Amino acid sequence: MNTVAKSTVAIPRRLAHIWVGDRPAPTHWMRTWRDKHPDWDYTLYDTAYLTGRRWRNQALIAEYFRRGRLEGVADLMRYEILHEQGGFIPGADFECLHPCDELFTRPITYTCFETYPKKRCRMTPYLASAPGTDTLTLTLDVLVDRYAQAPETAEQPWISVGNLFLRDLLDTHRDRMTQLEIFEAYTFIPQHKDKPRYDGPGKVYADHHWGTTLDRYGAAPARSTRDDTLAALQAALPERNEVTR
Numbered sequence: 001m002n003t004v005a006k007s008t009v010a011i012p013r014r015l016a017h018i019w020v021g022d023r024p025a026p027t028h029w030m031r032t033w034r035d036k037h038p039d040w041d042y043t044l045y046d047t048a049y050l051t052g053r054r055w056r057n058q059a060l061i062a063e064y065f066r067r068g069r070l071e072g073v074a075d076l077m078r079y080e081i082l083h084e085q086g087g088f089i090p091g092a093d094f095e096c097l098h099p100c101d102e103l104f105t106r107p108i109t110y111t112c113f114e115t116y117p118k119k120r121c122r123m124t125p126y127l128a129s130a131p132g133t134d135t136l137t138l139t140l141d142v143l144v145d146r147y148a149q150a151p152e153t154a155e156q157p158w159i160s161v162g163n164l165f166l167r168d169l170l171d172t173h174r175d176r177m178t179q180l181e182i183f184e185a186y187t188f189i190p191q192h193k194d195k196p197r198y199d200g201p202g203k204v205y206a207d208h209h210w211g212t213t214l215d216r217y218g219a220a221p222a223r224s225t226r227d228d229t230l231a232a233l234q235a236a237l238p239e240r241n242e243v244t245r
Contacts, residue, residue, distance in 0.1 A: 100128075
């Protein structure tokens with residue numbers, strides 16, 4: 001059981017995962033988070049949730065879905081969900097080793113570096129947050145300004161909305177991202193996909209299985225609902241001259 005006092009957790013005790021598309025969810029990894037955080041509320045944000053509302057970055061979400069880059073869709077969803085509700089959204093390909101309550105002691109946004117040692121390292125898309133932080137507000141504003149009118153100009157998700165984007169955002173706007181804590185990579189990523197496993201004294205809270213990068217997810221079923229989902233996303237697109245704020 002998680003014995004950390006509730007008062008020490010400074011973000012909403014909302015645990016969630018994002019899983020969209022036709023492939024089967026990696027429930028064997030996802031279940032470990034619920035097991036280690038039994039007193040947190042849990043939500044699975046799935047394809048029905050994706051298409052059942054309108055997003056600030058609706059155009060870019062639809063563009064990445066059209067390309068089949070669901071990791072980009074998930075990154076954009078997590079930024080908006082964390083901004084609106086706060087909570088903790090580990091990646092679906094992360095496996096929990098220890099409860100994380102003790103990490104979230106301030107009402108800010110949290111993530112971790114991608115590799116150790118960092119050396120101006122890229123960072124993992126935000127993992128947890130209090131709602132409405134300056135960091136999340138800035139992140140969404142930049143993405144909307146950059147891609148709402150021209151989502152087709154976005155590059156691969158890790159470049160335009162994920163790891164590299166966040167590193168560059170911090171480099172450019174460090175004075176506006178004071179509500180951000182970046183843990184050492186080993187906290188959630190003790191082994192990079194092509195590097196030795198961390199063996200130092202720091203506490204490791206999770207394993208990252210690199211599901212998208214190493215193609216460790218199952219195959220999609222024979223009948224795909226991709227076209228229906230894309231049509232629903234595109235139907236909710238604002239006019240090109242409409243600013244979504």
